[in-house]
Amino acid sequence: MATKHILIVPGDGIGQEVTAVGKKVLDKIAARFGHTFTYDEALVGHAAIEATGNPLPDETLTKMRASDAILFGAVGHPKYDNDPSAKVRPEQGLLKMRKELGLYANLRPIKLFDELLDASSIKPEILKGADILFFRELTGDIYFGDKGRKNNGDTAFDIAEYSRFEVERIARKAFEAARTRRKKLCSVDKANVIETSRLWREVIQKIAPEYPDVEVEHQFVDATAMLLIKDPRRFDVVVTANLFGDILTDEASQIAGSMGMLASASVGDGTGVYEPIHGSAHDITGKGVANPLASILSAALLLDISFGMKAESEAVITAVDQVLKAGFRTRDIANAQTPADMIKGTDAIGEEVLQRI
Amino acid sequence: MATKHILIVPGDGIGQEVTAVGKKVLDKIAARFGHTFTYDEALVGHAAIEATGNPLPDETLTKMRASDAILFGAVGHPKYDNDPSAKVRPEQGLLKMRKELGLYANLRPIKLFDELLDASSIKPEILKGADILFFRELTGDIYFGDKGRKNNGDTAFDIAEYSRFEVERIARKAFEAARTRRKKLCSVDKANVIETSRLWREVIQKIAPEYPDVEVEHQFVDATAMLLIKDPRRFDVVVTANLFGDILTDEASQIAGSMGMLASASVGDGTGVYEPIHGSAHDITGKGVANPLASILSAALLLDISFGMKAESEAVITAVDQVLKAGFRTRDIANAQTPADMIKGTDAIGEEVLQRI
Numbered sequence: 162m163a164t165k166h167i168l169i170v171p172g173d174g175i176g177q178e179v180t181a182v183g184k185k186v187l188d189k190i191a192a193r194f195g196h197t198f199t200y201d202e203a204l205v206g207h208a209a210i211e212a213t214g215n216p217l218p219d220e221t222l223t224k225m226r227a228s229d230a231i232l233f234g235a236v237g238h239p240k241y242d243n244d245p246s247a248k249v250r251p252e253q254g255l256l257k258m259r260k261e262l263g264l265y266a267n268l269r270p271i272k273l274f275d276e277l278l279d280a281s282s283i284k285p286e287i288l289k290g291a292d293i294l295f296f297r298e299l300t301g302d303i304y305f306g307d308k309g310r311k312n313n314g315d316t317a318f319d320i321a322e323y324s325r326f327e328v329e330r331i332a333r334k335a336f337e338a339a340r341t342r343r344k345k346l347c348s349v350d351k352a353n354v355i356e357t358s359r360l361w362r363e364v365i366q367k368i369a370p371e372y373p374d375v376e377v378e379h380q381f382v383d384a385t386a387m388l389l390i391k392d393p394r395r396f397d398v399v400v401t402a403n404l405f406g407d408i409l410t411d412e413a414s415q416i417a418g419s420m421g422m423l424a425s426a427s428v429g430d431g432t433g434v435y436e437p438i439h440g441s442a443h444d445i446t447g448k449g450v451a452n453p454l455a456s457i458l459s460a461a462l463l464l465d466i467s468f469g470m471k472a473e474s475e476a477v478i479t480a481v482d483q484v485l486k487a488g489f490r491t492r493d494i495a496n497a498q499t500p501a502d503m504i505k506g507t508d509a510i511g512e513e514v515l516q517r518i
Numbered sequence: 519m520a521t522k523h524i525l526i527v528p529g530d531g532i533g534q535e536v537t538a539v540g541k542k543v544l545d546k547i548a549a550r551f552g553h554t555f556t557y558d559e560a561l562v563g564h565a566a567i568e569a570t571g572n573p574l575p576d577e578t579l580t581k582m583r584a585s586d587a588i589l590f591g592a593v594g595h596p597k598y599d600n601d602p603s604a605k606v607r608p609e610q611g612l613l614k615m616r617k618e619l620g621l622y623a624n625l626r627p628i629k630l631f632d633e634l635l636d637a638s639s640i641k642p643e644i645l646k647g648a649d650i651l652f653f654r655e656l657t658g659d660i661y662f663g664d665k666g667r668k669n670n671g672d673t674a675f676d677i678a679e680y681s682r683f684e685v686e687r688i689a690r691k692a693f694e695a696a697r698t699r700r701k702k703l704c705s706v707d708k709a710n711v712i713e714t715s716r717l718w719r720e721v722i723q724k725i726a727p728e729y730p731d732v733e734v735e736h737q738f739v740d741a742t743a744m745l746l747i748k749d750p751r752r753f754d755v756v757v758t759a760n761l762f763g764d765i766l767t768d769e770a771s772q773i774a775g776s777m778g779m780l781a782s783a784s785v786g787d788g789t790g791v792y793e794p795i796h797g798s799a800h801d802i803t804g805k806g807v808a809n810p811l812a813s814i815l816s817a818a819l820l821l822d823i824s825f826g827m828k829a830e831s832e833a834v835i836t837a838v839d840q841v842l843k844a845g846f847r848t849r850d851i852a853n854a855q856t857p858a859d860m861i862k863g864t865d866a867i868g869e870e871v872l873q874r875i
């Protein structure tokens with residue numbers, strides 16, 4: 162029986178819709194297990210720019226620091242995407258949050274629910290049993306180095322940077338996770354070309370002997386992009402830099418059938434942030450069709466990682482599994498065989514999950 | 519009836535084996551169509567380091583400049599991959615060649631031979647009809663910017679850089695190619711985070727009105743990594759920066775069934791270079807099992823692009839198609855249904871192609 166304070170940060174687009182469902186799930190867990198969860202809400206991204214001019218207002222940051230965990234939606238808006246010269250952008254809110262809270266480790270578990278074996282574009286016999294845990298470094302690399310223009314704006318540059326310390330702390334988290342799983346760690350880099358990758362590989366090689374029970378392999382990012390599709394089962398834990406992790410985990414979403422199923426946890430020095438890996442998806446915003454399961458599964462990660470509530474987290478995952486077993490689908494995970502009346506909207510599938518907790 | 523001088527640069531690992539077959543195909547084409555092809559050979563990569571200490575000896579570069587086209591193998595050696603502090607590396611030879619010859623445009627056609635529909639890990643119904651032409655920028659980005667160490671080697675950095683001029687020249691090539699195809703261009707960047715991508719998007723937006731018949735879309739690299747697998751048919755021509763192109767084209771090799779099937783052309787200011795997109799594959803080197811079809815298809819691209827020999831190029835592609843239709847496979851494109859006696863080694867499948875030209 163714990164008392165916890167959770168900050169809800171819906172952000173933009175479908176972030177609003179799916180996070181509302183994630184919150185209901187947390188509420189139901191509190192009721193069912195006798196915990197007291199209190200909530201507050203805060204703005205980020207485009208929503209925050211509209212209200213305050215700032216993609217991460219100080220008030221939001223203060224509330225984040227004061228909470229025990231954060232359930233996050235998504236940020237982004239097409240308006241800025243099509244205006245490369247925009248000075249203020251929704252994504253700056255997300256990146257600043259990661260940096261300010263010291264969220265250097267982004268965990269993205271890629272696991273296929275058996276019922277969704279057919280929802281993927283990859284063959285079921287290639288997918289069956291695939292279970293990958295990504296550790297994406299989240300506060301370094303080309304995301305946070307200096308960037309700008311030279312030659313009257315005619316040349317653009319971005320600096321990628323990593324220190325040993327930054328590589329080592331995420332690597333240790335990945336090694337430790339591998340210990341509790343199938344004891345395989347794949348470190349992904351581009352050490353044949355870039356210097357930050359060579360430092361990355363050096364650090365992994367240096368600390369590997371401290372984890373003699375973990376089998377380590379090094380792969381280039383291009384080969385990994387291929388192998389993830391060719392043979393996803395060969396991977397257990399994967400650790401990689403910020404930019405490579407961004408690309409590879411979106412790609413790997415196809416292993417789980419749909420991006421709409423994938424949750425992530427960003428942890429490190431401060432309050433943990435839990436969010437779907439999908440974006441703000443303005444094309445389907447407000448239509449009530451967004452898949453809330455990634456937000457629900459983000460709530461499950463929150464319970465497990467930030468609150469240490471294993472049984473509660475399992476209860477959520479089991480409920481999602483049962484909903485899928487019962488045949489309910491959102492549009493993105495439905496296929497030609499799904500009966501029309503089993504295709505549910507955001508709130509309706511959320512209700513099905515709630516009933517099973 | 520033309521006279522052409524071709525430089526063969528096998529490089530490392532299976533580069534030797536597959537390029538030998540590619541050369542035989544060029545020879546057969548010359549005989550069949552009454553051309554005179556003369557050849558020379560030169561060292562690059564690990565092979566060149568062993569012989570001269572230099573991954574791209576001056577002699578090689580001189581020969582490259584003096585030839586009408588270059589058939590290239592692969593470079594790389596595990597020895598360097600596992601030694602992040604090595605100062606001389608095989609890949610430096612490849613990168614220096616690209617820079618010295620001004621090969622700023624890397625074309626990677628991704629097209630599935632119908633017979634290989636089942637060789638991929640992606641479902642046939644998702645793949646059927648997929649046909650993508652990648653334009654990867656090849657002489658800029660984080661590959662060629664300053665890189666190094668700071669803080670006594672404890673911090674590594676890499677600088678990514680692009681000028682308007684560099685983006686524009688590759689973009690124009692891609693727009694022009696789109697005109698001759700399905701008239702769709704997808705430009706891939708990460709403009710929501712990095713400055714070089716914002717410049718990239720600006721340039722594409724600026725020149726797009728000059729190609730009103732081409733429909734342009736902008737995608738983020740993470741979303742593209744996902745969409746390539748989810749729905750490969752939505753893409754026609756894709757243009758992107760060096761690093762993103764490296765990752766996405768390796769991933770896209772799964773659309774073509776195997777990396778062993780994919781050819782590439784690197785063109786720009788100087789002699790064109792034609793090479794498989796696969797690497798040196800030291801694990802299978804010397805075993806006679808490497809798939810030479812990518813080198814053969816590279817020879818076809820060479821005939822088409824550098825020599826303007828369309829019929830000759832088509833003759834090669836048709837021969838490859840017939841070999842596949844006849845049921846012959848190398849190990850990498852065989853499946854459980856392939857009869858054992860139809861699985862051929864490098865030279866044997868090469869012979870089958872030669873017989874059909």
Ligand SMILES: CC(C)[C@H](C(=O)O)[C@@H](O)C(=O)O
Pocket residue numbers: 236237252255407710711740
């Ligand atoms: C929105 C964007 C800045 C972000 C990123 O690149 O990190 C997103 O793609 C993600 O993966 O969380």
Ligand SMILES: CC(C)[C@H](C(=O)O)[C@@H](O)C(=O)O
Pocket residue numbers: 353354383593594609612764
């Ligand atoms: C070998 C390596 C340097 C090279 C690259 O990254 O360009 C290779 O992966 C390629 O795609 O040609």
